[in-house]
Amino acid sequence: MTTQESPQQLSVSQLNRLAKQLLEDCFAQVSVTGELSTLSRPSSGHWYFTLKDERAQIRCAFFRNRNMRVNFQPQPGLQVVVRGKVSLYEGRGDYQLIVEHMQPAGAGALAAAFEALKAELQAAGWFDSALKKPLPPAIKHIAIITSPTGAALQDIVSVLKRRWPAMKVTLLPVLVQGEQAAGQIQRAIAQANQLARSASHNFDLILLTRGGGSLEDLWPFNERVVAEAIYQSELPVVSAVGHEVDFSIADFVADLRAATPSAAAELLSPDQSEINSRVQLLRGRLVRAQRRRLQHQREQLQQLNRRIRDPRSRLREQAQRLDELEMRLRRQWQSSQRQRLARLAGLQQQMLLLSPDRQHATRLNALTQLQARLQRSVQEQMGRRAQQLQALQSQLRQLGPEQTLSRGYAIVLDQQGRAVRRAADLQQGQRLRGRFAEGQVALTVDESE
Known part of the structure; x- marks a missing residue:
């Protein structure tokens, strides 16, 4: 006779926990395409929705720290591609998908998302020309944010070497396509501003660039996080993304757009041949101006030589002038003496009025008067107090026990x-x-x- 072992007894919580671990271990990362349905956005900022196709559906949770990166407005009925992990909500035993990324399905959806974000940011005023920061008149140091292996960087370096080799550039390398590109670009813009604030790098502006590509390839430059980083940048931002016909959200938010990376390099650097020609032109003007100035000074010197007179005549004039000044000084001294004597007499009269003996007599007289007034006042007060005392004694005798x-x-x-x-x-x-x-x-x- 054989005995069969009874299965392990589990609580509901234990069973759900084991099922959750099994699902998360088996489906650590999945990408699913489906139609959005029953989208809910509570005040917590999390999104809860159902993803479905013709025959099935699955519940999804898209938490706030992840859904903030979505750069389009999801609506029920929209076809989307989501990436995340399969899990289980233990409280209800619901099988669900924890979403980490969402994007529209198909190129048409990307174009719709592009137009939707463009309209939203334009309405918010992020494209206003009044907010565009002017570029410095003399650009010496550029922070370039692009791929270190892309053709855009090589084109920019080639143009700068040809036009203005003295230009200093610092590369902040990032991915320029793929899911991680937008986050890296955002952090690179913030890093450039931080380096400029700390004075470790004297950046004049930021050049955000990459070569051409499809809408999907250029999509990181249409992400909201990149647009927000450009909008909040303290340094001016020049955007040169793709070819001349390509436009991105970064182009609209940036302070200046260049059609291509090479055009951006030409726009931001002076042409050394033009500057050399300008220097030669200015040098010629300076030489001619110096010659004219020397000729003018030579003519002035000749005129001065003709105007020089006999020194003895000038000495006689100076002696006469000295006599006039001496007589004027004597008159002024005499007038000043008279004024001082008159003032001295006035001061002596004031001293007589303010002498100690006179002051002592005046104050002694005032003291005598005050003593007399004080004595009269004391006598009057004593008389009034004596009358009051007699009245009180009379009242006291009338009210005292002796009368009774x-x-x-x-x-x-x-x-x-x-x-x-x-x-x-x-x-x-x-x-x-x-x-x-x-x-x-x-x-x-x-x-x-």
Whole structure:
């Protein structure tokens, strides 16, 4: 006789947890195409929707830290491609897909997403010409954000070497296509601004560029995160993405668009041959200007030579001028002396008025008057206080106990000298004192009523 082992007993939570681990291990990363349905966006910022085809559907969760990178407006009925991992929501036992990336399905959908984001950013004012930052008049250092292996970088370097070899460039290498490209471009723009703020790199502007390609190849430059990084950049941004007929969201947000990478290099660098020609032209002008100036100064010197007079005549004029100045100085000195004497007399008169003896006499007189006033005031106050004291003494005599005692009444006091007001407060045998208008007697309580 054989016995069959009973299966392991599990709780619902344990079973769901095991099922979740199994699904996540078997489907770590999947890409699924389907139609959006029942899209829900709660205040948390997470998206919950159903992805379906003709015969099946699956629930999906697209969390906020991931769906912020979506650069189009998903709507129910839209065909999309999502990438994520298969999982299970333990609380309800629901099989679901945790989405990490979403994009429209097909080139037509990409074009629709491009137009939708373009219209949204244009309405937000991100393309306004008033917000465009001007380029520096003399560009010395460029931060280039592109692929280190792309033809765009080679074209730019070739043009700069030909036109202006002194131009300094710093490459911030990034991917220019693929799912990770947009994030790398965003971080490179932020890095360029940070380096410029820290003064470790004196960037004048950022050149964001790549060669031509299909709409899918150029799509990283149509991502919202790249547009936002350009819009928030403190450094001017020049966009040169694709060929002349290619336009990207980055082109519209950037401060300046160049048709191609080579055109951007020509736009940002002066032509050394033109500058050499300009220098030669200015050199010729400078030589001619110096010759004219020397000729003019030579003519002035000749005129001055003709105007030179006999030194003795000039000495006589100077001597006459000296005499005039001497007489003027003497008159001014005499006038000044008279003014000083008049002022001295005035000061002496003021000193007489302000002498200590005069001041002492004046203040002694004032002190005598104040003492007399004080004495009169004290006498008046003493008289008023004496009258008030007499009035109060009269009132006190009228209200005092002597008046009552003089009419034949007596006051009973206890041993502490307090007046007894109620018979009920007394005890038999208690010693008391009786006070009369004249004299006192000792009392003993026999009984009280």
